[in-house]
Amino acid sequence: MHIRALNLILFFSLFLIILTSNAAKVNNLNIVISEVMANPAAVSDSAGEWFEIFNAGSSIIDLNGYQLRDLGSNAHTISSTSALNLSPGEYFVLGRNADPLLNGGYIPDYVYSNFSLGNNSDEIIINDGIRDIVSLSYSNNSVFGVNGNSAEILSDLSYGLSPVNFTYGLGDIGSPGEAGSYQVSPAAVPEPTSILLFLVGLVLLFSFRKKYLASTR
Numbered sequence: 001m002h003i004r005a006l007n008l009i010l011f012f013s014l015f016l017i018i019l020t021s022n023a024a025k026v027n028n029l030n031i032v033i034s035e036v037m038a039n040p041a042a043v044s045d046s047a048g049e050w051f052e053i054f055n056a057g058s059s060i061i062d063l064n065g066y067q068l069r070d071l072g073s074n075a076h077t078i079s080s081t082s083a084l085n086l087s088p089g090e091y092f093v094l095g096r097n098a099d100p101l102l103n104g105g106y107i108p109d110y111v112y113s114n115f116s117l118g119n120n121s122d123e124i125i126i127n128d129g130i131r132d133i134v135s136l137s138y139s140n141n142s143v144f145g146v147n148g149n150s151a152e153i154l155s156d157l158s159y160g161l162s163p164v165n166f167t168y169g170l171g172d173i174g175s176p177g178e179a180g181s182y183q184v185s186p187a188a189v190p191e192p193t194s195i196l197l198f199l200v201g202l203v204l205l206f207s208f209r210k211k212y213l214a215s216t217r
């Protein structure tokens with residue numbers, strides 16, 4: 001085997017290792033809808049509904065000007081006199097009422113209007129002012145309508161009920177503003193296992209190359 005061919009294989013293998021070590025991360029997504037409380041039990045829906053987003057990208061996002069809507073008549077443009085910065089790896093709670101004494105006990109980072117979450121079916125569509133960047137829709141008998149229990153994102157990016165050990169405020173189940181049972185990985189932050197995998201691959205490949213070169217001499 002020529003050294004040149006060996007180098008080519010080495011390069012290609014490295015490329016594959018890098019590719020597979022990135023597979024577990026959230027790809028091409030900046031904002032993820034990480035949790036939804038559509039049907040609070042402790043207080044009325046008009047105060048107790050909220051949903052949580054997570055910045056899985058690599059840059060700070062100013063949510064000013066972003067739009068929330070559904071496929072019906074709900075529409076709201078996020079607007080604040082101050083910057084609404086969401087850093088990579090941060091959770092952000094949007095809800096219907098600012099007062100934790102009235103809303104069941106969550107602390108919203110932003111309060112919207114003209115936007116509600118149906119208990120049977122609904123959509124959450126987020127637009128960055130140019131295009132829809134993330135959307136979620138649910139219908140009858142989904143995990144989104146369960147009374148007093150939020151739905152949270154899971155490792156395969158589907159949704160499940162928040163586990164009962166996560167309670168907040170007056171006792172509804174959910175983790176507003178914090179990781180639930182699954183912590184979404186920001187794309188910008190390489191997972192330790194990926195780095196380890198990459199380093200192990202690198203060492204193996206170079207030792208193989210060295211061995212091969214020595215045997216051909």
Ligand SMILES: [Ca+2]
Nearest residue numbers: 038045117119
């Ligand atoms: Ca509702």
Ligand SMILES: [Ca+2]
Nearest residue numbers: 070074116122
């Ligand atoms: Ca709606």
Ligand SMILES: [Ca+2]
Nearest residue numbers: 035175178180
């Ligand atoms: Ca959460």
